[in-house]
Amino acid sequence: MKKAIDILAEFLRGVGQAQYFLAATLAATPRALAKPHLIAQQIYSVGVLSMVITVISGMFIGMVLGLQGYRTLVGFGAEESLGVFVALVVVRELGPVVTALLFAGRAGSALTAEIGLMRATDQLSAMEMMAVDPMQRVVAPRFFAGFVAMPLLAAIFCVMAIGIAGGYAIGVELLGVDAGSYWSQIRAQVEMDDIWNGVVKSLVFGAVVSWIAVFQGYHAAPNSEGVSRATRNTVVMSSLAILALDFVLTAFMFKID
Amino acid sequence: MAPTSTDNALVRVRGLHFGFGRRVIFDGMDLDLRRGQVTALMGPSGTGKTTLLRLIGGQYRPHRGSIAFDGQDVHRLSRAKLLELRKRMGIMFQNGALLTDLSVYENVAFPLREHTRLPESMIRDLVLLKLDAVGLRGARHLFPDQLSGGMARRVAMARAVALDPALVMYDEPLTGLDPISMGVAMRLIRTLNDALGLTSIIVSHDVPETLSISDYAYIVSNGKVVAAGTPEQVKSSGSEWAQQFLKGQPDGPVRFHYDNSDYGADLMRKALA
Ligand SMILES: Nc1ncnc2c1ncn2[C@@H]1O[C@H](COP(=O)(O)OP(=O)(O)O)[C@@H](O)[C@H]1O
Numbered sequence: 220m221k222k223a224i225d226i227l228a229e230f231l232r233g234v235g236q237a238q239y240f241l242a243a244t245l246a247a248t249p250r251a252l253a254k255p256h257l258i259a260q261q262i263y264s265v266g267v268l269s270m271v272i273t274v275i276s277g278m279f280i281g282m283v284l285g286l287q288g289y290r291t292l293v294g295f296g297a298e299e300s301l302g303v304f305v306a307l308v309v310v311r312e313l314g315p316v317v318t319a320l321l322f323a324g325r326a327g328s329a330l331t332a333e334i335g336l337m338r339a340t341d342q343l344s345a346m347e348m349m350a351v352d353p354m355q356r357v358v359a360p361r362f363f364a365g366f367v368a369m370p371l372l373a374a375i376f377c378v379m380a381i382g383i384a385g386g387y388a389i390g391v392e393l394l395g396v397d398a399g400s401y402w403s404q405i406r407a408q409v410e411m412d413d414i415w416n417g418v419v420k421s422l423v424f425g426a427v428v429s430w431i432a433v434f435q436g437y438h439a440a441p442n443s444e445g446v447s448r449a450t451r452n453t454v455v456m457s458s459l460a461i462l463a464l465d466f467v468l469t470a471f472m473f474k475i476d
Numbered sequence: 477m478a479p480t481s482t483d484n485a486l487v488r489v490r491g492l493h494f495g496f497g498r499r500v501i502f503d504g505m506d507l508d509l510r511r512g513q514v515t516a517l518m519g520p521s522g523t524g525k526t527t528l529l530r531l532i533g534g535q536y537r538p539h540r541g542s543i544a545f546d547g548q549d550v551h552r553l554s555r556a557k558l559l560e561l562r563k564r565m566g567i568m569f570q571n572g573a574l575l576t577d578l579s580v581y582e583n584v585a586f587p588l589r590e591h592t593r594l595p596e597s598m599i600r601d602l603v604l605l606k607l608d609a610v611g612l613r614g615a616r617h618l619f620p621d622q623l624s625g626g627m628a629r630r631v632a633m634a635r636a637v638a639l640d641p642a643l644v645m646y647d648e649p650l651t652g653l654d655p656i657s658m659g660v661a662m663r664l665i666r667t668l669n670d671a672l673g674l675t676s677i678i679v680s681h682d683v684p685e686t687l688s689i690s691d692y693a694y695i696v697s698n699g700k701v702v703a704a705g706t707p708e709q710v711k712s713s714g715s716e717w718a719q720q721f722l723k724g725q726p727d728g729p730v731r732f733h734y735d736n737s738d739y740g741a742d743l744m745r746k747a748l749a
């Protein structure tokens with residue numbers, strides 16, 4: 220019992236610390252934005268890290284959706300709705316969620332390891348002693364870059380998945396879906412609201428993953444074991460946070476509709 | 477920058493008390509770094525030498541006592557004033573602590589870019605000047621992971637003096653260097669100090685090398701200064717502790733063994749168990 224209370228107290232302290240850290244990061248962001256080249260560099264490196272894996276995953280998810288969707292819909296004689304089915308599933312759910320999971324595993328873990336190593340090798344201390352604020356120079360640009368890059372990656376994922384699903388169903392398998400109806404159904408039935416839902420989710424997931432990643436890196440114990448633990452924490456905590464938040468956001472969005 | 481105080485000590489530490497949790501690191505420590513001099517601070521690993529440098533830089537706050545830099549109490553300054561003060565201190569960390577995503581050139585340029593609005597041509601002149609002083613002008617395109625330990629520290633030295641600070645702090649500048657690099661590094665510290673009119677502190681446990689270029693030396697143990705003076709005075713110090721440290725003897729007031737229970741008794745206990 221006492222142990223459980225200790226663990227809970229430890230967890231709550233961590234949450235408090237993380238909130239304080241987020242506030243400090245946001246406070247440092249305006250000054251970090253004054254050096255746009257640092258942000259651009261981070262968006263580039265975060266984007267490049269995650270781009271290939273996002274594109275490939277989008278393709279495979281697209282192929283699976285094309286196949287599964289067609290097999291299910293053809294039973295109801297509704298195979299011309301394949302486009303809407305794929306587009307809604309991808310834009311509202313799979314795009315943001317799968318991209319965020321990949322982003323956490325690829326870019327989030329790399330961010331944590333990078334900042335943790337900077338801590339372990341005294342680079343952050345050295346900056347402080349050179350009167351340079353590491354929050355402003357290191358943390359804020361990376362946080363902001365993650366926040367911006369996630370929706371872009373999710374958009375790439377969505378385009379890949381929807382395009383490939385269509386291409387697969389129409390062309391490769393010759394399942395008999397008509398190309399015209401695939402695209403016109405998407406245009407007719409997918410509304411701006413659906414796209415907004417996806418964008419909001421991507422922004423939230425991007426912010427949360429980046430927050431967890433920079434926090435874990437900054438507070439990693441300054442040795443190799445500490446960095447590896449922090450990296451693992453980033454992946455596990457981000458993944459759970461993404462899935463839990465996805466449920467909360469989805470429930471909330473259906474209420475508004 | 478003209479000194480704001482006419483005191484002959486640039487840094488004055490008085491009655492310093494500090495610790496981590498319950499572990500006491502400094503227990504009433506006094507120390508002066510005189511202007512223009514190279515001061516050595518020696519003591520075994522774990523005595524708090526690095527911690528002292530961080531206290532001087534205002535990264536930690538003393539529990540009691542004071543540290544004054546050029547007449548200003550480091551720990552009573554506002555955050556903005558402290559940052560201003562740090563621009564007048566250069567520090568070379570134990571392993572160099574170079575920024576791994578920047579080249580040698582950009583590492584030395586880093587403080588200049590952050591704190592000055594000099595044109596690129598002048599930054600280039602300054603960086604090459606400092607790199608030339610440490611003999612690494614030719615290595616400016618390399619990245620930190622392409623440098624040997626000795627080279628990385630020399631780059632860190634060039635970075636530490638990039639803003640022409642008043643004080644330079646060297647944390648273990650010799651540890652892990654081969655004898656030639658050691659000699660080079662020591663002479664470099666002396667030359668930089670005299671040529672640029674700096675005040676330097678070297679934290680080290682390499683006794684003869686450090687003493688050979690120092691004007692003044694402190695030996696610390698258990699949070700206090702146990703011997704202080706010119707290198708000659710320190711070498712002939714009456715302190716049992718200082719003698720043990722200087723000569724590297726395992727027996728004396730400082731025990732080599734962590735747990736000082738009797739070895740024979742320990743063996744017996746095992747045999748009986
Ligand atoms: N951030 C810290 N938290 C807790 N203990 C520390 C911390 N930094 C250093 N110590 C401890 O303080 C003592 C002095 O450390 P340090 O100043 O690095 O010694 P030195 O540089 O003389 O080898 C060591 O025992 C070390 O374990």
Ligand SMILES: [Mg+2]
Nearest residue numbers: 525526527570
């Ligand atoms: Mg040390």
